[in-house]
Amino acid sequence: MLIVKKFGGSSVADKEKIYNVAKRCIEDYKKGNDVVVVLSAMGKSTDHLIAQAKEINPNASKREIDMLMTTGEQISVTLMAMAIDALGVPSVSLNAFQVAMHTTSKYGSARLKKIDSDRIKNELASKKIVVVTGFQGINKFDDFTTLGRGGSDTTAVAIASALHADLCEIYTDVDGVYTADPRVVPTAKKLNEITYDEMLELATLGAGVLHNRSVEMAKKYGVELIVRSSLNKNEGTLVKEVCKMEKMLVSGVVADKNAARIAVLGLEDSPGIAFKLFNHLARHNVNVDIILQSVGRNGTKDISFTVAEDDLDEAVGILERHRNTSLHWENIDIEKDVAKVSIVGAGMMTNAGVAAKMFEALYNIGVNIKMISTSEIRVTVLIDEKHVNKAVQAIHEKFVLGE
Ligand code: ADP
Ligand code: ASP
């Protein structure tokens, strides 16, 4: 079998953990498997590198920040190859250039386009454990890029797909995917299985356990994922197309504090206004989530929407630049201390009253809902950020633990 094993930062945080991972990889190797290991940077080292860059130059270019961040993964892969070697198994570490992992140009959030598999295959053929840097790529300018925070998961899925691996395991510091972040909701339950669609919603809505692009790619190329702990041998969670397990109404509750609300007041109430507004934002890659439009009165209307808090200043700047040219508005109102809380579950499609039950859970703890949006398999509400943990707990209790 060909196995791709990805280990996150906490799983390689120190010497002892590096040896623990090295031993797990060797176990598979000794059973006669080909083993490719994808690693994140050790512990919190990516955060430290970003902090160092900010200290030197708060306006450092994204190119230089990527160049710096990629060093984190280069350290972990080399140390891992040394550890495996010390345990008597031949190993080689490779970075994005050596493998040739091609991405789009955008520094900080590049997308993987193509991974050359020859170098990895040759190293496997010479019976080495191949240790590859996660999170990084190279663009058409021959520069390093990065895939966005948490992007090593996506590297692992892309390599598993390029090599037609039999197994892609994502090792982390929890036992699998839970019904809520187990650090926020101690009663959260581990899921044995989850569909790609549900996992993609959860990851996109803020469940940090998997990078959302990794799930998108796994679905596209049919790579089944196992999320499990590097600290024990428990079974983990299988992420795949269809699940046959017990159909829970809600598979997960998730919160995202990185949200802000913008209300554009006094827009002209005529055709094309929403198009112009959201088109300006889209052209600058500002993603919009929940959208609410008021009923028109006296020829004007209001449009409110949420963006990631990181994009707030840019979004407001764009709206201001277009005020009195293509867009006319009277006022902009913004709110930063808001958070999105969502429930996700394939079972919702065929069950009425799921949203009402979520709203009831919030009503019972006196939390006001500011905005609502729904899709086939999710309901999202916007609430005050200060209530977010108790809201997640109350909703989780209502759906997952039963009343
Ligand atoms: P790694 O460094 O291994 O990539 P991450 O910190 O990126 O680890 O992801 C694991 C973390 O994701 C867990 O420690 C947990 O707190 C968080 N998490 C958030 N939502 C969930 C969830 N629904 N199930 C499991 N873990 C979750
Ligand atoms: N080291 C990178 C980060 O912290 C990538 C990863 O962990 O997946 O975001």
Ligand code: MG
């Ligand atoms: Mg991660």
